[in-house]
Amino acid sequence: MKKFFLVLLRFFFGYGQKNIIPYAAPNTPVPTKDNRTIQKISFFIVAHPDDIELFMGREARHQVLDNNIERKVFIVLSAGDANRKNRKKPFRTVSWWQAREQAHTAAISFWNDHKNDVIEQEIKVNDRYITEITIGSNISLYNFRLPDADKNTSLAELVYQQKETITDLVHHQNYTLEDIKQSLIEIIESESKHAQQAAFYIMDCDHERNPDDHKDHQATSLIVLDILPKLSIREKSLSGYLTYFIKTKPMNLEGEDKQKSFETWALMGDVLDCCGYKKNDDEHHMQWVGKEYKSFSIKPDQDMDEIHNLNKLRNQDK
Numbered sequence: 032m033k034k035f036f037l038v039l040l041r042f043f044f045g046y047g048q049k050n051i052i053p054y055a056a057p058n059t060p061v062p063t064k065d066n067r068t069i070q071k072i073s074f075f076i077v078a079h080p081d082d083i084e085l086f087m088g089r090e091a092r093h094q095v096l097d098n099n100i101e102r103k104v105f106i107v108l109s110a111g112d113a114n115r116k117n118r119k120k121p122f123r124t125v126s127w128w129q130a131r132e133q134a135h136t137a138a139i140s141f142w143n144d145h146k147n148d149v150i151e152q153e154i155k156v157n158d159r160y161i162t163e164i165t166i167g168s169n170i171s172l173y174n175f176r177l178p179d180a181d182k183n184t185s186l187a188e189l190v191y192q193q194k195e196t197i198t199d200l201v202h203h204q205n206y207t208l209e210d211i212k213q214s215l216i217e218i219i220e221s222e223s224k225h226a227q228q229a230a231f232y233i234m235d236c237d238h239e240r241n242p243d244d245h246k247d248h249q250a251t252s253l254i255v256l257d258i259l260p261k262l263s264i265r266e267k268s269l270s271g272y273l274t275y276f277i278k279t280k281p282m283n284l285e286g287e288d289k290q291k292s293f294e295t296w297a298l299m300g301d302v303l304d305c306c307g308y309k310k311n312d313d314e315h316h317m318q319w320v321g322k323e324y325k326s327f328s329i330k331p332d333q334d335m336d337e338i339h340n341l342n343k344l345r346n347q348d349k
Contacts, residue, residue: 051302052137055148062150062168069101072226074219076233076255078186078247079111079179080128080135081311084295087232087272089288089323092142092295095170104222105139105172106215107132108186108251109179110200123307128200130306132174134299140166141298142291157214159204173218175211176200179247186211187246190253212258219262228266228331231255235271235326244274266331273324282321289321296320 073094075083083091083105094100112128125133140149147167154163164172176199177186188194189208196205206214223229235241236252252271259267273280284292296317300310 051298051305052133052140052149053145053147055150059148059150061152061165062147068225068227070226071100071228071230072102072104072223073100073230073232074104074106074222076106076108076215076231076251078107078109078234078245078251080107080131080174081111081299082107082234082248082274084135084138084299085316085319086234086274086277087323087325088138088292088295089284090232090270090272090325091139092288092291095139095142101169102222102226103170104218105135105170106175106218107135107173108175108177108211108254109247110174110176111179112200113179125306127308128176128179130303130308132176133306134302136164136166136172137302138295138299139170139172141295143167143170156217157210159199159206159210159214160202161199161214162201171222175214177206177211185247186250186254190250208254212254215254216258216261219258219264223262223264226264228268229262229264230268230270231259232270232272234274237271237326240326241271241273241276243276248274268331269327269329270325271327273326275319277322277324278318280322280324284321284323288323292321292323 075087075091077083091103091105094103110128111131112126136149140147143166147170149164149166151162151164153160162174162176164174166172177197178200179185184194184197186197189197189206189211192208196207197211198205219229233252233255234244234248236244236249236256259269282289296312300312304310
């Protein structure tokens, strides 16, 4: 009963995302991206709205603060709905996946010290609408909002050729696997057309290094591995991170990095709470906070055959 009245109060008094995420006024123009030649750009490409914060948050936060990296791009393929997209309860203004996405946006704005407005717009990529969120002129978030569910088609089913198409949650647009790849290529090429170096960050999809991982984690990384050799960027580097496997590993972040890891996850929990959902501060999630384990790095001067060798994992036993 107490929880019911708390949610009721939030509904009537408008307590929600605006208290945590500094979204701009509706008519605020989107910052113009710098068209000059830049040296460095980074792409974090994951399956779910909290994957970056849980598994590569220290690296991402440092890059957000690093002025030598002129562009930082965060791409999330699934909405993270976990088949809960239609379970919006009374007095909740947003659904579960929307709350998760808002928490992800809040985290990156927090790393940016909330210095810039957060502006959301629908853009067209590969003849389909997706969501771009800009934070200032050098940070962009792209959200495909594809389903992440056991009862609906998942990214893994596309990659492993068990299904032919997947449909996004907002615009109900169909994507084949090739459509997703082409959309990613268009975003990356558009963002990096003036960059000399591009660094890519993904979750390690090697079954031996990173066992028992989420299938959509693996599928997302396999998609990235497949398109990397096709990109026109001259210098590309790639880093992979361990995910669920690190639950048994010791907490390895120290000092400010450790503090910010816990503060970031607390902020994301506050966003979920403000939207009327349970915070992800349970033992299941907290076992990954305060940790970050990079499993491999492929430098720009290394042979891209190493990327092809990683991509062969798709043909392994599922």
